[in-house]
Amino acid sequence: MSEALKDKISITLNQNPKPLIPKEEITFGKYFTDHMLEMRWSAKGGWKKPEIKPYGPLMLDPASLVLHYGLECFEGMKAYRKNDGEVVLFRPEMNMKRLNTSAERLMLPTFDTDLVLEGIKELVRLDSRWIYKDEGYSLYIRPTMIGSEATLNMTSSGEAILYVICCPVGPYFGSAVTLLANTEDVRAWPGGVGSKKVGGNYAPCIKPAYDARAKGADQVLWLLGDDHKVTEAGTMNFMVYWINSDGDRELITAPLDGTILPGITRDSLLHIAGKIEGVKVTERIFTMSELIKAQSENRLLECFGCGTACIVSPVKAIIYDSKTYKVPLDPNNASAQYSPLARKLYDQLLFIQYGKSDEYQSWTPSIKL
């Protein structure tokens, strides 16, 4: 660690690091690394110096705002290990920026993104043994900010804690999923906070996910409005690849109109897809009736969710109004296990995320080990 960094971040090493979890036992979000980053803020004193310290519990007053009014926001990002052992992040400045946007909406304090990113890099460096070498493995990084002032008054928080924890994750690209288009519960709405990564957007989505499973689906497809606009799937952005009414092969996803999370995987995939010959990329509102029509006219090519955790999750069927609409995984291959564009995008994005693409080097800043 450089002297310059020591001035900026204080570090207390974990003297009792845990044994590594065997690769095959890794479950998303259940096992955490040896350290965490913590930075405390108060209205009086501003941000204190960030601190890396052993992973451990937070002591919170039972009146802390976060425990009553959902005063919290978070991010999800990943670190990857390249073949040569080097560790890289993926577009981390976008996560830092989005966390500040979420914090601002909740009147939590904004922060110096460069400093926090430096802290995250140091944290990942210290815990880099948790990034397994094998393809598909990575380190999931969870920056979180909570309003910690002890008051039941519904006010902006005079105290906050920004902290970062990490957990190892394995390869995600699983078998294709079935979605239940939910016509009762609504995830986000105009004038709400659906475009922000705030805690309160998530808790209400847990029960609908279980309800979907009880009906034979894996995840929820979230709709909006009487015309059933297609918005997101589970906790992912949602993309459809179809032949549109003009006869173009088009990758379409809902626009960032305030009800959609501005996903960094979403943004990256749109960027990559835009460079694929013969694929038109469109962000616009589209509805279930358009989707069903395309399916019935054999114009629907693929559907998939996308997000930091899964990267790409292909969809094989959508249940809507008690009917099951099959989504072709590969129109040219009835026994295909995943859709060709989804797979292509997944492979290309993973290639970039592992720092293998010369063109996208700027997306994967490296961490000095």
Add this chain to the structure above:
Amino acid sequence: MSEALKDKISITLNQNPKPLIPKEEITFGKYFTDHMLEMRWSAKGGWKKPEIKPYGPLMLDPASLVLHYGLECFEGMKAYRKNDGEVVLFRPEMNMKRLNTSAERLMLPTFDTDLVLEGIKELVRLDSRWIYKDEGYSLYIRPTMIGSEATLNMTSSGEAILYVICCPVGPYFGSAVTLLANTEDVRAWPGGVGSKKVGGNYAPCIKPAYDARAKGADQVLWLLGDDHKVTEAGTMNFMVYWINSDGDRELITAPLDGTILPGITRDSLLHIAGKIEGVKVTERIFTMSELIKAQSENRLLECFGCGTACIVSPVKAIIYDSKTYKVPLDPNNASAQYSPLARKLYDQLLFIQYGKSDEYQSWTPSIKL
């Protein structure tokens, strides 16, 4: 404490009780009593025995679901001290029932309402010195349930903590407030969880409240839809007293259609108002244009918010589309400081809450001191 209760609840007394806060320094939700009630649940072991112990911090794993996904719900209730020194609660079974409804929606565990209510009574009994004798003072009771399992997986929580903290509160009935009808932010939506007392409904409302203050108002009037349906005010239910188009004196409030919190003060006031001669009580959807029309035709008599904390909060003006619409406080008295029906309902409800009404004794179960 009875032997029977000792079997049900374990108690560790606070050996260092704090000095009482001088009455005039009391601020809502800032000073807490000496004890708290805590009851822990796990999917494996179910609910453990409730515990009363000294008020103190919770140790939470930084990965606890409550800190990431807003997995939390709460209640607000009050204990009052009667003239004879006896302490009573106000319709507490309704809070217990509503907390279970909120918990269920978030897939948090439901609980034995009788047992928790017994625990709350014991807690209030132990901390009853914090209920100041003077009229208008009471003890605000905050039951809270949080999902405490340490996982980043967006799943139903395998662990939960139900806890109850208390703070003294003073008389609330203040001067009449100005509301800003918010045409941008939306508090709740059909298909959302606006009718549940869950944390995530509240954090997004903090900034709009500050924005309203910057525009000269005290609180937000929450609207819904293109037709600007009138829903709630701040964190209160909202009531309008007007002469309707049939010429009737009518107290109107939004119906419990899933976007409105089923307030216990709301329910109580509708009940009391229904017995006042010449006042028609109506729960139906109504819009800003109806409200403005009534105001312009001098049919608007009063507006007020209502909730557990304030009980009744009279409104003197509504800012809407940059225009300020005055709400008469008392059409018969230009220098009135508050509206007559609001005051009448406030006085009657307080009379009941202090256990003075024979008719409503069943609403105020007493706590053996």
